[in-house]
Amino acid sequence: MTLSSLAPGVHYLPGAVNSLVVEDGRGGALLVDTGLDDGHARKLLRGLTERNLTPTGILNTHSHADHHGGNAFILKKFPELKVFAPPLEDAVITHPILEPITLFGARPPRELQTKFLLAPPSPARLAPEPGLTRIGGAVVELLEVAGHASMMYAVRVGEVLYAADALFGGAALAKHPLVFCQDSALQKEAAARLGELEGVRVTLPGHGDPTPDLTGLVAANLAAYARTTAAVLEAVQVGAAGVDDLLVRVCGALGVTMESAGAVVLNRAVVSAHLTELLERGEVGLRVAGNRLVFFPEA
Structure with missing residues (x-):
């Protein structure tokens, strides 16, 4: 080449x-x-x-x-x-x-x-x-x-x-x-x-x-x-959850199958980044519950 x-x-x-x-x-x-x-x-x-x-x-x-x-x-x-x-x-x-x-x-x-x-x-x-x-x-x-x-x-x-x-x-x-x-x-x-x-x-x-x-x-x-942001927001709206559970929901919505540890940590970071954006926009909230960081939909 x-x-x-x-x-x-x-x-x-x-x-x-x-x-x-x-x-x-x-x-x-x-x-x-x-x-x-x-x-x-x-x-x-x-x-x-x-x-x-x-x-x-x-x-x-x-x-x-x-x-x-x-x-x-x-x-x-x-x-x-x-x-x-x-x-x-x-x-x-x-x-x-x-x-x-x-x-x-x-x-x-x-x-x-x-x-x-x-x-x-x-x-x-x-x-x-x-x-x-x-x-x-x-x-x-x-x-x-x-x-x-x-x-x-x-x-x-x-x-x-x-x-x-x-x-x-x-x-x-x-x-x-x-x-x-x-x-x-x-x-x-x-x-x-x-x-x-x-x-x-x-x-x-x-x-x-x-x-x-x-x-x-x-x-x-x-x-x-924008599609990723929307998928993360929709995952939170299903119900309060931690990042790993939200990652599973987002992957399901977008048709993503992860087969390696690298894919999981990379995609987990993507979901986390969009969660931060949504937090700053006031569309989701964050609290500690059951020794976990949990994201929930803001009314």
Whole structure:
């Protein structure tokens, strides 16, 4: 699999997670997100070689393992490269155990220490603040799109927008009805802001195919996020319950079947995020009953 061009000097490696490649005009290229593992990273470097490009830096848009799992392999080949990431995200990339710890709430069992939740460590430093900047010699515009992760950057290069995981392609939305987020309200706000951008000719989501229809992509994502919020609210309205019971109700409503420990903790976090949003909107309440945190519908 080789790199596909989005615009002159801007390419991407398609995969389960897309990687963006931004040329610096001097034979170098900034790598934005390196994929889940060595396999993706190997394809990414092969694509650079085919275009006579050399990596000059790595930008991870956020700290989820599928976006920085290829860092370690690339750094073995190019140890001089610097890795950049948004605030908080840089800490997780440097200390990846923080991701499963955050999801589980304690030292995670072996079942939560898979490559999908625990990438190899790589030394990350703070990326520049949002705005037009130069990283690894390449000029990019960083856009803050927190919500899916505690902090996340989308990357714009002229008429090309790499939305990272602020926007998902249609197939990804259909496959994963419970779209992961750490702050569902911010997730919606970030998607809506991207929809207001002007002059974007092609949008590449973190998961999915490039599209010229930014407006339609944003609308599909906002509809999916709203559908999850509605499903969580309906689950609470069935009767007061804790997060785990509500997760079962939501999965039933959305046709989700969970078959791994990782899926459970990830989807549990999604339900928790939407519960927080509903609490802040005054649509559900929270109390302690029977030594459990219980959510109940507000009249």
